[in-house]
Amino acid sequence: MGLDVINMLTKYNHDVTSGRKIKWIVIHWVGAASTAVNNGTYFQGGDRGASAHYFVDDNKIVKSVRERDIAWAVGSRGYLDQGSPYAKYGHKYFGKCTNSNSVSIEMCCKKGSNGLYISKATLERTARLVQAIQKRLGIDNDHVIRHFDVNGKLCPLPYVQDSKWDDVHAILTGQKFTIKTKGRLIVRKTSSLLSKKTKVLKKGAEYQIIRTNAKDTRGKLKEGGWITITSKYAERI
Template sequence: MAYNFIQNFTTVNFSKGNLGRKWIVIHYTGGKNDTAMANSNYFKNANRGASAHYFVDETTVVQVVKDEDTSWAVGRNYGSNNLFGKCTNSNSISIEMCSTDGKIATATYKNTVELTKSLMKKYGIDASRVVRHWDVCSKCCPGWNGWGAAGCDASIWNQFKKDIVSGTVATILTPSKTTNSQSSSSSSSSTSASKPTITFKYKVRAGGKWYPEVCNLADYAGVRGKAITDVAIGVTQGSVKYRVHVKGGSWLPYVTGYNTSDGNNGYAGNGREIDAIEVYYNTPSAYANKYGYKKAKYRVAVIGKDYYSWQYDNEKGNGMDGYAGAFGRSMDRFQICPN
């Protein structure tokens, strides 16, 4: 590891055990010239009513709460339409980035990326389950500009999400700024900056309610335990056509739109529980000629079960049946991205 690793466990600011490590939550301390060790000592023996599993600075990672125990980091809800209740203290690992006047140093960023990657690998946590404190309970954390909390510029956070899956670490941590018609990017790769980004946007309805839009694998659409009845899918490059199969019924017609107010072509579904979905992505010819053809990569989870295997467009063979899902089993989670 590039950083020094120290264990300095708190004796009071934690709860024994957890419900499984399913999420990683990124925070920042918001302090001035603070360090990982100073923070760990602050939480060491005095009852603070809060804690995190790890504190990270430019040289050091200090573990304050054991992974198999629960830290007190995301327990209060400050808003709505967030992950509160899904991602909890008892099913997540919290990482605090030390800051200087709220700003995260480049070395601290890199150490946080490496720590996050190691925890993802250790516990099989997907990048879609690496979230900000802001995503969980609408607290403005990480609050420095570039991390996207409270609607601020999210260029650093977007780069962080790339770095935890790409195997590389960005070296520029200046949030993008727009001046007139020109803009700069925090990306360290000129190739990725010039290549058009394909983003699937999607949302689902369950229990009579449309849930917030999800982009690619930033999260999943749906709520555990609630059967999905309608699905809307859009894409920033190219087009999609998709259809759903209703439980106890048949396949409904294909749709191509992305508009929850358009019951004809804006989404797939008729208010009945869905047990299968089929998606086909049409790559723009200009993009395909330069970068190759893409497919829709998608998967579902049925109520009470984990995700089924990834499906690619409407392909059959290799154990795949041309759609995601299982007839007779209501789905409650859905994910889609380009492949």
């Protein structure tokens, strides 16, 4: 993958298989201050009732479960509430994304004055891993999701709100860039050209794109709404 990955494979809490079709990459956070090696050691140490394929921190990527094997990371018998007003929105891929068809990546946390957080360096290292897996397995950007999206678990907690996740998702998948409009562009509510018109952008202005559709023809603005980003309508700068 062109990445320095440390193998710390666990003999616990995963299903050995071969030839499975991986359709999803699921992003998690560890939920406690730790390092990738800390987590690799912990999951090698006994039955933990769960597992993940990778753990990432500022400096290292640790592989705990082989990609060809099934980690115990996103499975649930139902939706999770956890007392959050957001939880009910977070299970749109339940039953579609499962342990059997996904790779799970856990981002390690640091502890600051305001509590746990994911550092910029960890995000950047995770992005390198995500994009390498996407390229190798042919996984599009829409199939890079949160654990939250599977069953409503508040994971990764800092990115449960969609506005925050959109920005991080753009970093993880390499979609964050700036465009300059070549003419007046219509902004629509969703990526569909038939969705509701919300406003019009002026010619010659610069805007930040934080997500693209599968064909890379439509882009989501940081401020919200979608525009056409093909070379006829916009210049990437």
